[in-house]
Amino acid sequence: MTKLSVNINKIATLRNSRGGDVPNLIKVATDIQEFGAEGITIHPRPDERHIKYQDAYDLKPIVTTEYNIEGNPIDKFMELVLAVKPTQVTLVPDTIGQITSNAGWDTVKHQSYLQEVIAEFKNNGIRTSIFIDTDLKLIEAAAKTGADRIELYTEEFATQFDLGNKDAVKPYTEAAILAHDLGLGINAGHDLSLENIKFFKQNIPNLAEVSIGHALIAESLYLGLENVVNMYLHRLK
Template identity: 65%
Template sequence: MTKLSVNINKFATLRNARGKNNPDLIQVVKDCERFGAQGITVHPRPDERHIRYDDVLAIKEIVTTEFNIEGNPKDRYMQLVLATQPTQATLVPDAEDAITSNAGWDTLSHQDYLKEIIQELKNNGIRTSIFVDPEEKFIEGAAKLGTDRIELYTEAYAEQYSLNKEKAIESYRKCAILANELGLELNAGHDLSLENLNYFYKNIPNLKEVSIGHALICDALYLGIENTIQMYRRQLQ
């Protein structure tokens, strides 16, 4: 079964626009889980423009499904993750001024650095996943790091899907097969939507989790959050 983890960053963006507590992120987490989310994802950034670091600590106290914290594993992120002890830490090489994640790790040139980070997280009982582009050399590099999972960066797939879905999935399927052969578990995320999710799911063997935020929350504006979560769950069947 492929789990749906709902990224709640955009709820925090909406809250921060007015400077108060509407929507209440704690209630958002509870409702997303009640409506069928099998995980909650957050991606705090240094400027705290959406999820704040104290939000992460508060969410940890009430989340009942898998809790996934994404981010660049610099000092503040590592301190937060080690204090919070989530189910999973997803390491993303995003720049501080990036609007959103826009590249995966070069697992070859950053091998020593990532090995050390991953070992520290695993020593603390935290499942690790690293964000990677769909290139076989980076999958092979990831297998040498000791990480539990990789998260395939799916922006390129989403952009190409409407033009040629067979071509769009090709590199992802090859990388997924290689990852399975190398003993790596698979997650995926970025720009997955109701339009393209089911095809991706059907063509990627042993997909463990998808993390979806922006598209899901945009859909919820029209369809309602409970209905939308159930619609995304159905794409994973």
């Protein structure tokens, strides 16, 4: 079964909007795991507009499933990950002040840089994943970085699926097949939702994990957090 990792950035955004501790991030992460999710994802950014760096430390003792920290491996981020030692680090090429991730790594252009960063994380026992588009040349180059996994950037699939274009999943299927053949694990994330997750899962062989935040939290406003987590788990079986 594909694991569900819930990105709790939006919970932190809501908390920060009032400057207090409601909703409490630790309580929400604990509850999400009790509801059945197999992982917690956070994506701290340099301006700490949602997840704060201290949150990463505070979450460490209560995440009993898989702990995934996403971000651009600038010095501050690397120091955080090496100190916290999550289950997995997902490398994302965000720029400063970026609203949300909108592109994967150019693993050809940045191969030597990624090799150096990934070696540091793996030497500390942290599983590594690279956020990436479906270009097969980039998948091949990703396998040369030493990464354990890739995370397929799924915004284009989600956009096209909403328009009724189910063929949009084909590049993702091809990328997943190649990645598996090259010894890479396969994760996916960005704009996956209750509407498209079952179809995506059915068409992506060897899909190890999906990371879902924005859609899951938005859906929970209507349907309830526990209910939505279990709806995702059912669709991923």
